[in-house]
Amino acid sequence: MMKIKIPAQERHVLTITVDNEAGILAKIAGLFTARGYNIDSLTVADITDEHDVSRITIVTHGPPAVIDQIHAQLERLVPVHKVTDLTEVGPYVARELALIKVSGKGENRVEALRLADVFRAQVVDTTTSSFIFELTGAPEKIDTFVSLMKELGLVEVGRTGIVGMIRGTQAV
DSSP: OOOOOOOOOOOEEEEEEEEOTTTTTHHHHHHHHHHHHEEEEEEEOOOSTTSSSEEEEEEEEEEEHHHHHHHHHHHHHHTTTEEHHHHHHHHHEEEEEEEEEEEEHHHHHHHHHHHHTTTOOEEEEEOEEEEEEEEEEEHHHHHHHHHHHHTTTTTEEEEOOEEEEEESOOOO
């Protein structure tokens, strides 16, 4: 029997600085779609006072050769100014925002509030039978909080996707 070796998958956080113009997000998403690359997370925001430059953060995964292809193909797109692989350049901070709706009464309600305090989640809406928590942090922290809320009455989760930045004085 012949064994097929599956290349190791790596998770990478890419920041892409682009002109803030119509269709740029479609171009980038189209590049991923056309070549069968997966986007695990995607965030986009205007980053200048003049509203002329945006920063796109994409989390993707694949074998190292595929990640290199993605990086190279993104750099060739116009109007992409710069592509930085935060995973490659050194220590970085990655954060995500989540809204987590939990229903429950009695002991489950008390436990949900206790865990929210431990995780520093904010209550942004409440009824007599539910909460919506706002939690910001590393994706792993949000995953853990969501996992704990499943036992207490998790109803719904909304996540923004990762935004990342290199530690120290260097900019991307």
